[in-house]
Amino acid sequence: MKKFNIGLRALIPFVCVMWSMPSFAKLRVVTTLPSYADIAANVGGDEVDASSLTKGTQDPHFVDAKPDLILKLNRADLLIRAGLGLEDGWLPPLLTGSRNGKIQTGGEGYLDASSLMSLKEIPKGVIDRSQGDVHPGGNPHFMIDPRNGAILAKAVASKLGVLVPAKAEYFQKRADAYIKDLAIKTDAWKKILAPLKGRQVVTYHKSWVYFSDWVGLDEVGYVEPKPGIPPSPDHIAKLVILMKEKHVKLILMEPYYPKGAAEQLAKLTGATLLVLPTEVQGDDDAKTYFGLFDSLTSKLARGMVP
Numbered sequence: 001m002k003k004f005n006i007g008l009r010a011l012i013p014f015v016c017v018m019w020s021m022p023s024f025a026k027l028r029v030v031t032t033l034p035s036y037a038d039i040a041a042n043v044g045g046d047e048v049d050a051s052s053l054t055k056g057t058q059d060p061h062f063v064d065a066k067p068d069l070i071l072k073l074n075r076a077d078l079l080i081r082a083g084l085g086l087e088d089g090w091l092p093p094l095l096t097g098s099r100n101g102k103i104q105t106g107g108e109g110y111l112d113a114s115s116l117m118s119l120k121e122i123p124k125g126v127i128d129r130s131q132g133d134v135h136p137g138g139n140p141h142f143m144i145d146p147r148n149g150a151i152l153a154k155a156v157a158s159k160l161g162v163l164v165p166a167k168a169e170y171f172q173k174r175a176d177a178y179i180k181d182l183a184i185k186t187d188a189w190k191k192i193l194a195p196l197k198g199r200q201v202v203t204y205h206k207s208w209v210y211f212s213d214w215v216g217l218d219e220v221g222y223v224e225p226k227p228g229i230p231p232s233p234d235h236i237a238k239l240v241i242l243m244k245e246k247h248v249k250l251i252l253m254e255p256y257y258p259k260g261a262a263e264q265l266a267k268l269t270g271a272t273l274l275v276l277p278t279e280v281q282g283d284d285d286a287k288t289y290f291g292l293f294d295s296l297t298s299k300l301a302r303g304m305v306p
């Protein structure tokens, strides 16, 4: 018994030190999109717990600001968001409610992904929201180009390294490996999609402009008259004429919009309508950022029309 007590006493200081060591707590990364969370989880490895506020089957412009999202933000060490107004409809009140100074705009735990990217559709002159355009500052759907995933992985490694300097090298190595794998896969996806170069398409929302630029698709029109504005019968009628004139035979659509107008458009023009994921978890095959492009390429390759 005496022997046991001595052993236990010897253990107490060790247990206390272990208990108080901050390195046992994982860094909590909260993101507005699942692709950011997947990349942060890959770069952060065992040191990071990453989760997204939205699902890949949700329209990222319109998200229910539920109280459990405030709790997640309250506990976050790092917030990764798209910026460019993508989350303006729902994130600001959640951020205020979180009472977490670290993740507020410009805080040490704040990363605006749009600040890293080469952006498209930046408006010239005065920004106009009067007609409900949800892309007032430019197109925020840049993660649909895998080259931008590599840019994000690099920035996440730097940011995590600032937050946990002792692990900076670990994050850097993981990011380097991830970027290397992603580059190999990016070349492979591009090869599969090569026959689509120059193909004319109509898309529902302007979710695909970075993807189209990467693949070489020619976007000739949109089911929405403006980003975030549902189609009117008049707009669909004009689009039918345009698609017939130009012989457009492919319509791309996100999983989270009502399908009626796009189905009608496909029927009237004889075009193929493909509903494809735009984000991680956007369909059953897109479980990761790599999976998103595996899913996109295989479904597009299958849906290719002459």
Ligand SMILES: [Zn+2]
Residues within 6 Å of the ligand: 061, 134, 135, 140, 141, 205, 206, 207, 227
């Ligand atoms: Zn959008």
